[in-house]
Each structure stands twice: as C-alpha cells, then as structure tokens.
Amino acid sequence: MQYVERVQRCQPGWRQKVDKYLSLLLPGHCVLCGLDAPPSAICQGCRSGLPHCSGGCAVCGLPIETKGSHACGACQQSPPPWSAVWAAAWYDFPVDRLVQQFKFRRKLVVGKVLAGLLRDRLLSQRCPRPDLVAPVPLHAWRQHRRGFNQAFDMASHVCRDLGLPSPTLALRRKRPTPQQLGLNASQRRVNLRGAFSWNGPGLAGKRVALVDDVMTTGSTAAECARVLKRAGAGPVDVWVAARAR
Ligand SMILES: [Zn+2]
Ligand SMILES: [Zn+2]
Structure with missing residues (x-):
C-alpha cells in the first residue's frame, strides 16, 4: 500500500x-x-x-464479469429487496482495520473518516437523494455494551454533510441476534428472521437509505429492506463504508 x-x-x-x-x-x-x-x-x-469500489454490480455491489452490464447474473435472476448498494471501498486492508478501530475500539474520528469516504462516493456517483436515512440498528444491550451504534454515528455525519434530515431511529432490532461470523448465507437469513421492526409511521413510497458500516453477505440489509418495504417504503438504497467481496 x-x-x-x-x-x-x-x-x-x-x-x-x-x-x-x-x-x-x-x-x-x-x-x-x-x-x-x-x-x-x-x-x-x-x-x-485505498481499495475503492468501482465497476461492480449496481444492485449488490460485487465485482461483475460482463463489462457494461448493470447487474450481475445473480441479481438479475433473483433481485434482492433493495435497489442498489453504494459502497465507498472494499472491505480489504486497510479499510478493514479502520472499520475495526471504529467499531471495536471506539475510535470515533475513524468513523468520521469512513463517513467522509461514503459521502464522497455518494456525491461522485450522483446517488439519488433519499427521503429518509435509516441506520441498521443494534439491539439495546449490544449498543449499551459497545457504547454507540456505528451505523447511526456514520449516518449522522453523512446526513449532516449532505443536508439530509437526521437519521431515523424507527428501525429497531427487536431481539439480540447471535454474531453472524462463521455462518453461511442461509444460516444468516434464519438467524435474522423477525429480528427487526419498523416503529414509525407508514413510509408511503418514500425512498430510504439504509446505512451500515460493512456489508458482507447482504443478509442484514435484506432483512432490514424487507421490513422497510412492508412498512410501505419505495426504493431502498444500501449505503455502506465497506463491501466484502
Ligand atoms: Zn496518510
Ligand atoms: Zn449483483
């Protein structure tokens, strides 16, 4: 590097x-x-x-084989519940270290840097402006133990920088879910089923940006997007600092 x-x-x-x-x-x-x-x-x-993301599938963000295609084969065959993934960088060195410092060692200045990278990506790619920004929630006890929700912290920086309303807290995690690490995609889906709820007014077709620090298999984003859709959301965009490939 x-x-x-x-x-x-x-x-x-x-x-x-x-x-x-x-x-x-x-x-x-x-x-x-x-x-x-x-x-x-x-x-x-x-x-x-930095390992900036570029030229990936517009829907899932992963590297794409066919140049010029909008979406990868997997997304065309079975579209996820969100519309598009906007990721600042790949979850590779040194971005993985930055995320870990932010999340597990509470280096808030690093979170601000990650949010800045995401903001720059959204601006340079002319990301559609959302009506609502919803950070992926942590369960109350995990947030208490960690001291903050990294997704909310990043979303707050991005909203302020882009002149958007403050992030909503209406997307909630109803039950604690065991760590996803080491689980495959279908185990993650089962692990997260029914874990989130929408506690706000109906979304009436509003465009929502779902914010998280890292997107791995996409199971958390998919579960949150399904909950937002059930509450009436229009397109759901996923904004993440880092995308694992
Ligand atoms: Zn430097
Ligand atoms: Zn895709």
Whole structure:
C-alpha cells in the first residue's frame, strides 16, 4: 500500500508506531499514516491507495464479469429487496482495520473518516437523494455494551454533510441476534428472521437509505429492506463504508 511505503521510506519504526497512535488521538493527522492532514481526515496519498469500489454490480455491489452490464447474473435472476448498494471501498486492508478501530475500539474520528469516504462516493456517483436515512440498528444491550451504534454515528455525519434530515431511529432490532461470523448465507437469513421492526409511521413510497458500516453477505440489509418495504417504503438504497467481496 502506498501509505505503508511512504512511512517506511522516511520514518524509523518507533516513529511509525507513535504516529499511528497520535493520528487516532489528535485531530490534524491522517488516520492511516499519521502525517499532517485536515482534522478527521485521511491524507491524499493514503486516500489514493485505498481499495475503492468501482465497476461492480449496481444492485449488490460485487465485482461483475460482463463489462457494461448493470447487474450481475445473480441479481438479475433473483433481485434482492433493495435497489442498489453504494459502497465507498472494499472491505480489504486497510479499510478493514479502520472499520475495526471504529467499531471495536471506539475510535470515533475513524468513523468520521469512513463517513467522509461514503459521502464522497455518494456525491461522485450522483446517488439519488433519499427521503429518509435509516441506520441498521443494534439491539439495546449490544449498543449499551459497545457504547454507540456505528451505523447511526456514520449516518449522522453523512446526513449532516449532505443536508439530509437526521437519521431515523424507527428501525429497531427487536431481539439480540447471535454474531453472524462463521455462518453461511442461509444460516444468516434464519438467524435474522423477525429480528427487526419498523416503529414509525407508514413510509408511503418514500425512498430510504439504509446505512451500515460493512456489508458482507447482504443478509442484514435484506432483512432490514424487507421490513422497510412492508412498512410501505419505495426504493431502498444500501449505503455502506465497506463491501466484502
Ligand atoms: Zn496518510
Ligand atoms: Zn449483483
């Protein structure tokens, strides 16, 4: 990666470590290499080395075999309940590390950077403007343990930056679901069935943006999109910082 090469070329090992910690604690440093950058940001060099998503299936976001096709074969054969996935980057190094720092070590400045990458992607690709932004909810006890909901935090930054109304809290997680890690797609579907509910007024054809930090198999997004559709939502777009491939 470009930022690793840059840091290794010009700094001794101890300085790399110090810079990395400083970058997470202090504003004004790139969250990846620790070099000077605007507050809560990533420097231009690191940004250009990120695994940006491009040219994937417009519906699921995954790499597509046939160039020029709008959607992959799987999405054409069995369309998911959402309309399109808008992802800032692949869930590869170093984006995976950023997501983990944000989510599990509560580095809120990193969340702001991820939200900024997503916002830039939405703007550059002229994503349709939603009527409502709904973060994927955590169950109350998990949110209490983690201290925050990473999807809500990212959605708040994006809404503020794009001049959208604040994210809704009406999409709720009714029951805690065991970790999805290690489950295959059909096990994930069963695990999530009936886990979400819509506690707001009818959505009457409104366009909804569903926000999450990472999209893996898409089972969480699909379950949330189905709940939103049952509440009357029109198109549901999925906005994620990172897409696993
Ligand atoms: Zn950097
Ligand atoms: Zn697809």
